[in-house]
Amino acid sequence: MATYSTNEFKSGLKFMLDGDPCSIIENEFVKPGKGQAFNRVKYRNLKTGRVNERTFKSNDTVESADVVEMDLEFSYTDGEFWHFMDPQSFEQYAADANAITESKDWLKEQYVYTVTLWNGSPLLVTPPNFVNLAVVDTDPGVRGDTSGGGGKPATLETGAVVRVPLFIEIGEVLRVDTRSASYVERAKD
Amino acid sequence: MADIELMQHTLKRRAQLMADVRRFFAKRSVMEVDTPMLSSAAATATYLDSFVTQCHAGETVHRRYLHTSAEFAMKRLLATGSGPIYQICHVFRDGEHGRLHSPEFTMLEWYRPGFTLSMLMHELNQLLQQLGDFAPCVYFSYAQLFSNYLQIDCHHADEAELRLLALNTIPALPASWQSDRDGWLELLMTQCIEPQLAQLSTPVIIYDFPASQAQLARCVKDANGNKVAARFELYAGGLELANGYDELTDAIELRQRFVEDNRVRQSLGKAIMPMDEHLLMAQSQGLPQCSGVALGLDRLLMVLLDIKEIAAVQSIGFSDA
Numbered sequence: 001m002a003t004y005s006t007n008e009f010k011s012g013l014k015f016m017l018d019g020d021p022c023s024i025i026e027n028e029f030v031k032p033g034k035g036q037a038f039n040r041v042k043y044r045n046l047k048t049g050r051v052n053e054r055t056f057k058s059n060d061t062v063e064s065a066d067v068v069e070m071d072l073e074f075s076y077t078d079g080e081f082w083h084f085m086d087p088q089s090f091e092q093y094a095a096d097a098n099a100i101t102e103s104k105d106w107l108k109e110q111y112v113y114t115v116t117l118w119n120g121s122p123l124l125v126t127p128p129n130f131v132n133l134a135v136v137d138t139d140p141g142v143r144g145d146t147s148g149g150g151g152k153p154a155t156l157e158t159g160a161v162v163r164v165p166l167f168i169e170i171g172e173v174l175r176v177d178t179r180s181a182s183y184v185e186r187a188k189d
Numbered sequence: 190m191a192d193i194e195l196m197q198h199t200l201k202r203r204a205q206l207m208a209d210v211r212r213f214f215a216k217r218s219v220m221e222v223d224t225p226m227l228s229s230a231a232a233t234a235t236y237l238d239s240f241v242t243q244c245h246a247g248e249t250v251h252r253r254y255l256h257t258s259a260e261f262a263m264k265r266l267l268a269t270g271s272g273p274i275y276q277i278c279h280v281f282r283d284g285e286h287g288r289l290h291s292p293e294f295t296m297l298e299w300y301r302p303g304f305t306l307s308m309l310m311h312e313l314n315q316l317l318q319q320l321g322d323f324a325p326c327v328y329f330s331y332a333q334l335f336s337n338y339l340q341i342d343c344h345h346a347d348e349a350e351l352r353l354l355a356l357n358t359i360p361a362l363p364a365s366w367q368s369d370r371d372g373w374l375e376l377l378m379t380q381c382i383e384p385q386l387a388q389l390s391t392p393v394i395i396y397d398f399p400a401s402q403a404q405l406a407r408c409v410k411d412a413n414g415n416k417v418a419a420r421f422e423l424y425a426g427g428l429e430l431a432n433g434y435d436e437l438t439d440a441i442e443l444r445q446r447f448v449e450d451n452r453v454r455q456s457l458g459k460a461i462m463p464m465d466e467h468l469l470m471a472q473s474q475g476l477p478q479c480s481g482v483a484l485g486l487d488r489l490l491m492v493l494l495d496i497k498e499i500a501a502v503q504s505i506g507f508s509d510a
Contacts, residue, residue: 007284007286027287028287028288029285029286029287029288029289029290030287030379031236031285031290032375032376032378032379033375033378033402033422033429033432034234034236034237034402034404034432035236035371035372035375035402036235036236036368036372036375037236037284037285038376040361040380041361052361053360053361054361054363055359055361055362055363055366055380057366058284059284
């Protein structure tokens with residue numbers, strides 16, 4: 001396993017801390033007057049998603065984390081696992097419920113997701129910023145109302161519920177921003 | 190401001206800063222000197238690492254170190270009777286690279302024979318007000334800061350107390366952290382006290398350091414009878430800007446400190462540094478009592494321009510050089 005010294009620390013570096021894979025957000029070199037230098041590091045625990053701080057002595061080493069990001073196609077779920085496939089190699093990856101916590105409302109077959117793999121297993125599934133999804137349920141549309149004021153809830157084919165303008169009808173395909181879970185526009189074909 | 194305009198503005202401010210420094214010292218009849226950056230000897234301080242290089246002259250290869258400050262050379266000039274001197278030069282410190290650190294940076298250093306430490310602190314204060322729109326400095330002893338902000342007696346608390354306090358007040362510190370007494374004090378200073386000093390609108394001068402952090406300062410007794418180092422540091426805008434000493438003039442004690450530094454270096458697996466025998470010789474022949482201070486000009490410029498990265502105030506940053 002490769003190791004990194006503190007002088008290689010930079011944002012985005014993936015390393016192991018207390019058994020969990022982490023990613024550096026911010027690294028600050030600190031040197032008191034004439035004393036020993038250290039690094040104050042802000043990092044994200046990739047397993048829990050939590051952001052934390054840790055102080056390292058300069059020249060300490062940490063183990064690298066075998067973390068890679070891949071673009072994988074969502075295939076199906078069997079209720080326990082969510083199965084993804086590498087469209088090039090056709091290799092399959094099974095993500096558990098923890099890995100899809102943030103993306104489960106946006107999972108649609110054949111769509112491509114960014115999957116963070118740790119030691120070859122999915123750790124985190126991140127949806128694209130924008131997805132196109134069909135409306136499966138909403139109150140009847142009000143024709144001619146394009147004001148955008150008000151709005152109503154609409155259930156999408158993945159189960160996500162977003163607020164949409166009153167003129168949107170069942171069966172329409174919408175462009176949705178997954179980061180804010182909000183309607184952007186009617187999808188253009 | 191566009192990037193290029195900002196760069197030009199910074200360059201001009203930098204030039205003005207140096208011109209102002211030179212004017213300040215010219216008025217006071219402090220002589221400008223320039224000493225070699227390459228030396229056959231190096232600083233021994235435990236956590237100061239010198240760049241090393243070689244000079245090939247015919248058959249012989251001379252090992253040379255880039256100076257970490259101009260201190261040793263300037264003290265040799267003082268010992269020959271130079272009188273008050275100052276220098277603006279680039280200094281080099283291996284491994285010190287970050288938002289506030291550059292392995293190569295610009296330092297202003299000056300020495301005042303006959304000055305007490307408080308006279309020098311006063312002069313530094315006047316220099317600051319000449320160079321920028323600074324409020325007069327406020328003064329705290331090292332012990333006052335620890336007592337005000339951490340309710341602990343820095344001179345008498347033992348290592349276990351300091352360790353406990355550090356682990357309790359610095360959440361980012363792992364429980365496995367190993368350090369010595371000074372290491373814990375330094376952690377508490379940089380992590381707990383410095384952020385508080387950054388909130389003050391005035392520059393701060395900290396004086397009477399623990400004797401164990403004397404470096405090249407003489408040791409004295411403070412008002413309460415504690416042995417302290419006649420050393421001060423200047424902070425402004427949360428940045429450590431300057432470090433000053435009432436200089437240790439005793440050549441025998443200086444040699445002991447060099448030897449002790451090297452002993453600690455060796456115990457940490459670090460290279461032993463060649464002691465500056467020229468300095469020791471000069472000092473044994475008589476270094477006048479003097480006070481001296483080194484001020485980081487890049488950081489001063491960061492404070493003056495409210496720029497957060499040292500590389501952005503240098504004409505060309507380390508990574509782009």
